[in-house]
Amino acid sequence: MSKGVVVAAMSGGVDSAVTAALLKQEGYEVIGITLQIWQEHSEQGKYGGCCSLGAVEDARRAAAKIGIPHYVLNFRDYFADKVIDRFIEEYRWGRTPNPCVECNRTVKFEELLRQAENLGADFLATGHYARVRFNEQTGRYELLKARDSHKDQSYALYTLRQEALAKTLFPLGHIESKQETRRIARELGLPLANKPDSQEICFVPKEGYIAFLKEKAPTALRPGPIVDTSGRKIGEHPGVAFYTIGQRKRLPAGQKEALFVVALDAETNTVVVGPESELYAAGFLASECNWIALSGPPLEAPLAVQVKIRYNGQAASALIREGEERGTIVGCFMQPQRAVTPGQSAVFYGGEGAEAGQVVLGGGIIADALKQSS
Missing domain, CATH: 2.40.30.10 (Translation factors)
Known part of the structure; x- marks a missing residue:
């Protein structure tokens, strides 16, 4: 007897593939879904990670091996509106965003969950390393760190609300290590067992986020002054978005002591620097x-x-x-x-x-x- 219908978000990596396989073994009826959130022009794609067309094909092959249906949903416009536009605006205002937090909140655990419910699914599952449980004393669902502290992703999931947590499954949260995940993948014959982890922001090119901003928001990169904490100008910068708090690169040379970025003022387009103690x-x-x-x-x-x-x-x-x-x-x-x-x-x-x-x-x-x- 089925334990329920689960939509498994399959990114094309080993974690989400093992997630789908484990849930099928446990008796769930699993539907694999991959989100197309960025359009590529080649097999590997201009952008890497879970957005590439190669990743979509990897997910498709994994689903076929597991023996579950697999679908690709076009989330490109939605992702651009909710995640990419905010990413650009945050840099425009001198902040350093974490787009994975916003993606989890608005894309995976709001819109994808809604799509899963429309398909009649009881749960949404992802390959995140975290744990969910229900606390009978408080009557609330709780989010906990993963067993594997090195892979724990609870930090990027803090935006989940009670209604989402009630329908979310994280099978990998109880696994002791990523090596164990890969071992399971090899035992199941999954083609992704040795695929490297994606380390970069999925929609940012290999050249880095500055190259992305130059292409998508060139007006966010305006030259301006670099000043010390007393307000004395010591140089020029090519754009506030080039900098983040604690940075040492792209600062004027020849100073008496090492300088770090200690503040960014987007309104005046100013980079403020100072000694490490000011950080x-x-x-x-x-x-x-x-x-x-x-x-x-x-x-x-x-x-x-x-x-x-x-x-x-x-x-x-x-x-x-x-x-x-x-x-x-x-x-x-x-x-x-x-x-x-x-x-x-x-x-x-x-x-x-x-x-x-x-x-x-x-x-x-x-x-x-x-x-x-x-």
């Missing part, structure tokens, strides 16, 4: 916050959490409280943190005992770095 922030302001394990504001008192301020960063201890504006959170680190970057996400983790730091409480987009505690 450390006592806290942050986050907006567009989403809550998972908690029902959300109001927080009755400052809450002790572990917070990650970048995907591959280490979690830091902090206290969070509500900001003055609705939907904002102010965080105060126990120890100042380096290169707190507007546009990136601050994700809050909690949990008790053996699960300390494992449960995603929620998160938001970093709007500002706070140099002093508040």
